[in-house]
Amino acid sequence: MRTLYVKFIVITTGMMLISFLFAFLISNTYYHQKIKPYNDQKNTNVALNIAAFANEHPDNNLGVYLENISEVGYQLYLVDSLGNEHYFGEPFRDKSLPASTKERVLNGQVFHGILHFPRETFVTGFFFNELRNSIGVPLKHNGVDYALFLRPDIKFLFGEMHVLFGWILLLAISLSILMVLINTRYLIKPISTLTKATKSLANGHYNVELASKRNDELGQLSESFLQMAKKLEQMDDMRKEFISNISHDIQSPLSNIKGYTNLLDDDSIKKEDRIQYVSIINSEIRRLSSLTKQLLLLASLDRNEDVMQKKWFKVGKQIKGLIHNYQWAINEKGLMLSYSLPDIEIMGDPAFLATVWDNLLSNGIKYNVPNGSMEISIEERGNSVFVKFVDTGLGMSGKEVDRIFERFYRADTSRTRSIEGTGLGLSIVSSIVKLHNGVITVKSNEKQGSTFIVELPVK
Ligand code: ADP
Numbered sequence: 528m529r530t531l532y533v534k535f536i537v538i539t540t541g542m543m544l545i546s547f548l549f550a551f552l553i554s555n556t557y558y559h560q561k562i563k564p565y566n567d568q569k570n571t572n573v574a575l576n577i578a579a580f581a582n583e584h585p586d587n588n589l590g591v592y593l594e595n596i597s598e599v600g601y602q603l604y605l606v607d608s609l610g611n612e613h614y615f616g617e618p619f620r621d622k623s624l625p626a627s628t629k630e631r632v633l634n635g636q637v638f639h640g641i642l643h644f645p646r647e648t649f650v651t652g653f654f655f656n657e658l659r660n661s662i663g664v665p666l667k668h669n670g671v672d673y674a675l676f677l678r679p680d681i682k683f684l685f686g687e688m689h690v691l692f693g694w695i696l697l698l699a700i701s702l703s704i705l706m707v708l709i710n711t712r713y714l715i716k717p718i719s720t721l722t723k724a725t726k727s728l729a730n731g732h733y734n735v736e737l738a739s740k741r742n743d744e745l746g747q748l749s750e751s752f753l754q755m756a757k758k759l760e761q762m763d764d765m766r767k768e769f770i771s772n773i774s775h776d777i778q779s780p781l782s783n784i785k786g787y788t789n790l791l792d793d794d795s796i797k798k799e800d801r802i803q804y805v806s807i808i809n810s811e812i813r814r815l816s817s818l819t820k821q822l823l824l825l826a827s828l829d830r831n832e833d834v835m836q837k838k839w840f841k842v843g844k845q846i847k848g849l850i851h852n853y854q855w856a857i858n859e860k861g862l863m864l865s866y867s868l869p870d871i872e873i874m875g876d877p878a879f880l881a882t883v884w885d886n887l888l889s890n891g892i893k894y895n896v897p898n899g900s901m902e903i904s905i906e907e908r909g910n911s912v913f914v915k916f917v918d919t920g921l922g923m924s925g926k927e928v929d930r931i932f933e934r935f936y937r938a939d940t941s942r943t944r945s946i947e948g949t950g951l952g953l954s955i956v957s958s959i960v961k962l963h964n965g966v967i968t969v970k971s972n973e974k975q976g977s978t979f980i981v982e983l984p985v986k
Contacts, residue, residue, distance in 0.1 A: 534740065539711070570924055575679070603675065620656040624658045628792075632675075638676070640658075752865055784811050825951060828955065846914070847866075853889065860898075864901045867903075886953065888903070896920055910985050910986075965984065
C-alpha cells in the first residue's frame with residue numbers, strides 16, 4: 528500500500544510540475560513572439576516622449592524631471608558625449624553597455640535593447656534588470672546631446688494585483704498537493720482492505736467483510752471479491768460434505784461386510800442363514816463397486832469436455848437395447864412399459880449418453896410402485912431431440928426435486944431409503960447432459976409419478 532500511495536503522489540506531483548513547465552515554456556515563447564516587440568515599441572514611444580518633452584522645455588531641470596519619471600516606474604540611465612553618467616530610479620543589476628551603442632544613440636539612433644535581448648528558454652526577458660535590456664533614445668536639452676536609456680521597473684510591474692495573483696497561484700498549488708495527499712489515501716484504502724481480505728481468505732477465513740459503498744471500479748472489485756469468497760465457501764462446504772458422504776458410503780458397506788464375515792466364521796450357523804449372509808455381502812460389494820465406478824465417472828466428467836468422444840448414433844436403438852437389459856426387473860415388478868423410439872440420429876458420446884438413459888430407466892423402475900407403468904418416447908423438434916421418461920412411481924415433493932441433481936442427495940423418505948442407491952446417478956446425468964449442451968427438466972408429484980425430459984441438440 529505504501530509504495531502505491533507514494534507512487535501515486537509522486538506521479539501526480541510530477542505531472543503537475545511538468546504541466547507547469549510546459550505552461551511556462553509556452554507563455555515564454557508567446558512573450559518572445561508577441562509581447563516583446565509590443566513592449567519594445569511601447570517603451571520606445573515612452574522614451575521618445577520623455578526626450579521630446581525635455582527638448583521642448585529647456586527651462587526644466589533635467590535631473591529633477593528624470594527623477595520624477597523614475598518614480599512612476601522606470602529605471603533610467605543618462606549619459607552625455609563627455610561620458611558623464613546619471614542613474615535614476617532602481618539601480619541596474621548589470622550596467623555594462625558597449626561604448627558603440629552609447630555612441631550611436633548620441634548620434635541620433637534609437638537603441639532597441641528589449642527587442643534584441645537574447646532569448647532564454649527558462650527566464651522571461653521581463654526579469655533581466657540589465658542596461659542592455661533597455662530602450663535608448665537621443666535627448667537634447669539646452670543644446671547638450673545626451674543618450675537616455677530606459678526600461679520599466681520590474682517592481683512596479685509586480686503591483687498589488689500581481690502579488691495577489693501570486694498568492695492565489697501559490698495557494699492553489701499547495702492546496703492541490705494537500706488534496707492529492709488526502710485523496711490518494713481515500714483511493715488506496717479499499718485496495719489495502721482488499722489485500723487484507725485476500726490474506727484472510729487464503730488462510731481459510733471465508734467470512735470476510737468489506738464495507739465498501741463505492742459505485743466505482745473499486746466498489747465493483749470489492750463486490751466481486753465478496754461473491755468469490757461466498758462461492759469459495761460454498762465449494763469448500765461442498766467438498767467437506769462430499770468427503771464425509773464418500774467416507775460414510777464406503778464405511779457402512781465395509782462394516783456390514785465385516786460383520787457378516789464374522790458371523791460366517793461360526794460353524795454352527797444354519798445353511799439358509801449362511802446363504803442369506805453371503806447374499807448380503809455380495810450386495811454390499813456390488814454397492815461399493817458401483818459407488819467407485821460412479822465416483823470415477825464423476826471425476827472424469829468434472830475434468831472437462833475432452834473426455835467426450837462424439838459421433839453420430841441412433842438414440843432409439845440404444846434405449847431399446849437398455850430396455851432389453853432391464854426386462855427381468857420390469858417383469859419382476861409387474862410394470863407396464865410402453866415406448867415410442869423412432870430411429871433418430873444425434874451427435875454425441877454414445878457411452879456417456881447410455882449412462883444417462885440407464886440411470887433414468889433404472890430410477891423409473893426402482894422408484895416405481897408394483898404393477899405401475901412407464902413410458903419412454905423420443906421426439907425431434909427443430910434442432911433438438913426430446914427424450915422423455917414418464918413413470919407412475921413414488922414421485923417427489925417440490926423441495927426434493929430441487930435437490931435431486933446434488934451429489935449424494937437421496938430423497939429421505941422411508942420408502943426410498945429401503946431402495947439401493949448412491950445418490951450420484953442424477954448428478955452424473957446432469958453433468959453429461961450439460962456437456963452435450965442439453966437441458967434436463969423434471970416434473971414430479973408425490974405418490975403420482977415423475978417425468979424426466981432430456982433435451983439434446985441433434986448435432
Ligand atoms: P440413487 O438412485 O442412487 O439414489 P439418483 O441420483 O439417481 O440416486 O437419484 C437421487 C434421488 O432422486 C433418489 O434417491 C430418489 O429419491 C429420487 N429419484 C430419482 N428418480 C426418481 C423417480 N423416477 N421417481 C421418484 N424419485 C426419484
